[in-house]
Amino acid sequence: xxxxxxxxxxxxxxxxxxxxxxxxxxxxxxxxxxxxxxxxxxxxxxxxxxxxxxxxxxxxxxxxxxxxxxxxxxxxxxxxxxxxxxxxxxxxxxxxxxxxxxxxxxxxxxxxxxxxxxxxxxxxxxxxxxxxxxxxxxxxxxxxxxxxxxxxxxxxxxxxxxxxxxxxxxxxxxxxxxxxxxxxxxxxxxxxxxxxxxxxxxxxxxxxxxxxxxxxxxxxxxxxxxxxxxxxxxxxxxxxxxxxxxxxxxxxxxxxxxxxxxxxxxxxxxxxxxxxxxxxxxxxxxxxxxxxxxxxxxxxxxxxxxxxxxxxxxxxxxxxxxxxxxxxxxxxxxxxxxxxxxxxxxxxxxxxxxxxxxxxxxxxxxxxxxxxxxxxxxxx
Amino acid sequence: xxxxxxxxxxxxxxxxxxxxxxxxxxxxxxxxxxxxxxxxxxxxxxxxxxxxxxxxxxxxxxxxxxxxxxxxxxxxxxxxxxxxxxxxxxxxxxxxxxxxxxxxxxxxxxxxxxxxxxxxxxxxxxxxxxxxxxxxxxxxxxxxxxxxxxxxxxxxxxxxxxxxxxxxxxxxxxxxxxxxxxxxxxxxxxxxxxxxxxxxxxxxxxxxxxxxxxxxxxxxxxxxxxxxxxxxxxxxxxxxxxxxxxxxxxxxxxxxxxxxxxxxxxxxxxxxxxxxxxxxxxxxxxxxxxxxxxxxxxxxxxxxxxxxxxxxxxxxxxxxxxxxxxxxxxxxxxxxxxxx
Numbered sequence: 051x052x053x054x055x056x057x058x059x060x061x062x063x064x065x066x067x068x069x070x071x072x073x074x075x076x077x078x079x080x081x082x083x084x085x086x087x088x089x090x091x092x093x094x095x096x097x098x099x100x101x102x103x104x105x106x107x108x109x110x111x112x113x114x115x116x117x118x119x120x121x122x123x124x125x126x127x128x129x130x131x132x133x134x135x136x137x138x139x140x141x142x143x144x145x146x147x148x149x150x151x152x153x154x155x156x157x158x159x160x161x162x163x164x165x166x167x168x169x170x171x172x173x174x175x176x177x178x179x180x181x182x183x184x185x186x187x188x189x190x191x192x193x194x195x196x197x198x199x200x201x202x203x204x205x206x207x208x209x210x211x212x213x214x215x216x217x218x219x220x221x222x223x224x225x226x227x228x229x230x231x232x233x234x235x236x237x238x239x240x241x242x243x244x245x246x247x248x249x250x251x252x253x254x255x256x257x258x259x260x261x262x263x264x265x266x267x268x269x270x271x272x273x274x275x276x277x278x279x280x281x282x283x284x285x286x287x288x289x290x291x292x293x294x295x296x297x298x299x300x301x302x303x304x305x306x307x308x309x310x311x312x313x314x315x316x317x318x319x320x321x322x323x324x325x326x327x328x329x330x331x332x333x334x335x336x337x338x339x340x341x342x343x344x345x346x347x348x349x350x351x352x353x354x355x356x357x358x359x360x361x362x363x364x365x366x367x368x369x370x371x372x373x374x375x376x377x378x379x380x381x382x383x384x385x386x387x388x389x390x391x392x393x394x395x396x397x398x399x400x401x402x403x404x405x406x407x408x409x410x411x412x413x414x415x416x417x418x419x420x421x422x423x424x425x426x427x428x429x430x
Numbered sequence: 431x432x433x434x435x436x437x438x439x440x441x442x443x444x445x446x447x448x449x450x451x452x453x454x455x456x457x458x459x460x461x462x463x464x465x466x467x468x469x470x471x472x473x474x475x476x477x478x479x480x481x482x483x484x485x486x487x488x489x490x491x492x493x494x495x496x497x498x499x500x501x502x503x504x505x506x507x508x509x510x511x512x513x514x515x516x517x518x519x520x521x522x523x524x525x526x527x528x529x530x531x532x533x534x535x536x537x538x539x540x541x542x543x544x545x546x547x548x549x550x551x552x553x554x555x556x557x558x559x560x561x562x563x564x565x566x567x568x569x570x571x572x573x574x575x576x577x578x579x580x581x582x583x584x585x586x587x588x589x590x591x592x593x594x595x596x597x598x599x600x601x602x603x604x605x606x607x608x609x610x611x612x613x614x615x616x617x618x619x620x621x622x623x624x625x626x627x628x629x630x631x632x633x634x635x636x637x638x639x640x641x642x643x644x645x646x647x648x649x650x651x652x653x654x655x656x657x658x659x660x661x662x663x664x665x666x667x668x669x670x671x672x673x674x675x676x677x678x679x680x681x682x683x684x685x686x687x688x689x690x691x692x693x694x695x696x697x698x699x700x701x702x703x704x705x706x707x708x709x710x711x712x713x714x715x716x717x718x719x720x721x722x723x724x725x726x727x728x729x730x731x732x733x734x735x736x737x738x739x740x741x742x743x744x745x746x747x748x749x750x751x752x753x754x755x756x757x758x759x760x761x762x763x764x765x766x767x768x769x770x
């Protein structure tokens with residue numbers, strides 16, 4: 051048992067972090083990079099646990115059994131701050147607060163560790179605020195930033211951090227983790243690890259949630275049912291609705307509860323109009339919720355488009371005759387037929403169209419429905 | 431509006447509906463409807479009429495949304511010199527509970543020499559109070575927005591007639607086409623023409639004052655582009671941009687029109703069937719069928735893609751949103767086989 055157990059396929063990174071945790075004075079700023087689902091934030095948390103571990107001998111750090119390890123992994127350790135956002139970006143106000151926090155001495159552990167899980171979700175202006183704090187942190191503060199790739203954070207931040215790059219874990223390792231930790235059956239785990247392309251979080255959901263599997267197979271078989279512009283536009287609309295419903299159903303109850311809580315905390319009158327002073331706070335909450343909803347929709351659509359990409363990836367694999375393993379092995383017959391009816395050139399064009407739409411939805415304020423329609427008609 | 435709808439409304443508001451041009455002071459006057467400009471006109475008319483009989487009428491303005499209990503009674507209570515009083519209450523559509531209570535009480539015991547004008551700009555708030563006022567026989571002025579061009583032309587004609595002047599039908603139409611989107615702007619244009627010109631106003635005079643200005647909405651641009659009228663679409667686009675339409679809704683209008691056309695394009699079935707299937711109204715399906723007659727699947731694909739490109743471009747991906755729009759409109763208009 052150790053804190054490193056749940057990082058499948060990352061032995062090189064584990065070695066690097068373990069020796070860093072043993073050191074008397076580890077580097078003060080780290081940048082964890084790796085594709086989504088490779089376990090960046092888990093690695094960051096494991097590293098934080100190893101840094102705070104209470105074992106006497108440095109080489110034993112990261113035991114996973116002491117109080118510090120437990121609390122860090124559970125996210126309740128007082129000296130480890132975890133910043134993740136459910137909105138589209140981390141706001142400048144949140145970062146300023148973080149910088150103030152960074153000045154405090156650790157209360158019980160050896161270090162004050164601040165983990166920024168979505169360092170790529172900061173606007174340039176926000177990142178600049180962080181710059182000074184990362185360059186010269188107080189003696190006992192350690193920053194850990196996580197981002198999909200080093201290019202996602204500004205070069206000025208990148209140059210101040212020590213890089214740790216996680217790789218895409220092999221599917222077998224992910225499947226093994228699902229069986230061991232989450233109790234999935236080996237078959238379900240193998241399937242989930244393969245179709246999720248080793249994205250650990252997605253694989254876990256697919257292994258456990260029948261509905262998620264269903265949704266995925268519907269998205270993947272989408273190109274098979276596209277014959278006319280009309281069908282493409284209707285399919286795009288359905289995809290859009292699906293993502294919206296998904297996001298809405300998960301957030302509705304939570305939004306109402308949060309509002310209730312806020313009103314209680316403010317001591318709002320039970321009937322009649324809210325006083326102006328409280329209205330602004332309720333409004334703030336509603337705006338936060340709206341941002342969160344937008345992020346949820348974008349994420350759901352992004353996921354759907356990644357699934358769609360696997361279809362054309364498989365088609366291309368068949369067309370090029372590389373004989374490497376298919377991601378969507380379960381629909382091999384349909385894939386082969388599709389591959390023989392189209393050319394590799396057109397498949398690449400379709401992959402480009404999906405990639406472009408993904409990028410538009412993630413980075414610009416494009417109208418989601420229109421972007422999806424454009425993608426769907428490009429797949430014809 | 432169809433005649434049937436008009437007649438049902440007339441029966442519902444039983445008898446005491448008065449035109450804003452003919453409203454006379456009464457103990458209680460109710461002004462309803464969303465057209466702010468007409469409501470202001472009606473209030474001004476009441477004020478004017480009162481001042482003619484009672485030059486030193488005392489005017490009080492209240493806001494029903496921030497009303498404090500007792501204000502209405504205070505304003506209506508007789509003063510030492512016994513002059514007439516005019517109480518104007520705005521914002522009834524967001525009235526608070528205090529106002530509702532006080533106003534209901536006041537209705538049952540109106541004070542002589544006091545005129546209360548209530549303005550409610552739509553919505554369900556305070557429906558009980560409105561019904562009570564109507565039932566009490568108070569005059570009601572309905573200020574609905576003028577939606578159709580014919581109504582606006584009628585408005586222009588009345589403006590000229592009230593000033594004992596006249597405008598030729600062609601002139602009135604040209605004026606509505608130029609500045610008809612906002613009623614206050616239209617009224618301002620009328621009063622400018624009235625004061626600056628003499629005799630009957632013809633289309634040439636309107637052309638001199640408001641020529642070259644066309645009210646263009648995003649949907650007009652989209653209609654022209656999808657009908658394959660490239661030059662009309664581009665000039666309408668320019669007019670729309672010049673009269674303050676933002677590029678983003680322009681792209682949204684193009685996308686919406688294209689969406690309905692694309693949905694209906696390949697589908698078979700009756701209009702009613704398709705309407706159910708796509709969640710549209712039957713007339714929308716018919717329109718889309720008509721619009722879609724000149725479209726091939728390839729052209730539609732190209733049009734949807736170029737619109738999506740324009741969408742990101744107007745939102746910051748390109749330097750020049752206007753160029754992005756013009757490109758999209760041109761490509762869409764040249765993609766369609768124009769109807770004979």
